[in-house]
Amino acid sequence: MTALPDWMRPPRAEGWFAEDLDRLPEAPRHTELIDGALIFMMSPQRWWHGEIVTDLTLALRAQAPAGFRIGREMTIRLDARNRPEPDLVVTTAPYDPDRTWFAPEDVRLVIEVVSPESAHRDRTVKLRKYAEAGIPHYWCIEDEGGAPVVHVYELDGPTGAYAPAGIFRDSLQRPLPFGISLDLDKLAPRGSG
Template identity: 45%
Template sequence: MRAPLNAEPPPPGPQWAVPPEGGWTADDLDTLPNLPPHTELIDSSLVFACPQTVFHSRAVSLFSRHLLSSAPPGLESVARLTIDIDRSNRPEPDVVVVRADAVESPQQTRFPAEHVLLAIEVVSDDSVTRDRETKPVKYARAKIPHYWRVENQDGRAVVYVFELEPATGAYTSTGIFHDRMKVSSPFPVDLDLTAIVSRRRAADPQ
């Protein structure tokens, strides 16, 4: 059908899709056009990632590399892929440890939550509430056994470690780590957290 002669052109800039009644679903993340990289679905709403900081980039790289090398056979570490919690929630942890058989294809974009052993979030300025409050509740509800939260405190990494309590179905704190992180669960990890700080800070006299 020919457009009316007096039709106004679309306004400049990106054209965001209007959500359907009831909001977006987990499957929509793979089909919606022009979504920014690392878009998440939280409670049927799209959540866009802010520009990444050096701290965030280094933390994600350090954890994904170290966990990939230290994980026992049958487990694999993957950075920044979404996980299916339910129809309305498809968050993207910064790093996950999954069963190796969950990795089915190089084109894969998501993992079922039941295949995830550990979810790690590196907190950004825009994600504080989501990473401290919203996502842990959803990860616990999905029965992900372990959750780690990495925060930047004055240029130094602090890691908050949580484990799922079967009796309550909620996470319980099992440790807070500065400078060095050493845990035995879900498998042995011994990590120098000072590697995340900037080179200038690391070179300063102590």
């Protein structure tokens, strides 16, 4: 058995904190912090996932009004022990080329494209954590036979939890966080067999 590299050892007995991620240049890309534990995205990314993220980024950027930005693969510092990295973020934070994370109050929508290795975290853990942080909108995109299906959630203020706001196939129309109209069938080409 080989020894762990030094950078993989927590810097303190309490484990990892959000600010530690910025001091781990050796960590693999897409390293997240969930409940003080480092989560590495080690599985190869599916082409379908990448196509959905790219096409959705372009579609949202084309529709976003002034004051909104679409960010890819940037962490959100939910609290001292949680810094997940969603696939897409709709934010009102001003552009800063040196930014490495967003604050929850600057995030209007978080989008996760579900992969086999992230399914549990995307459907349960992150759903709860983003709501607890007060992020008003969450989309979880599933692969249904090659077609994207968008599960939309809105934050219910009195309970502090997400309430389902619809499941969308073929097309999606949403008034918040800004007017969004998507032809879901055009987001990822289906294979020819």
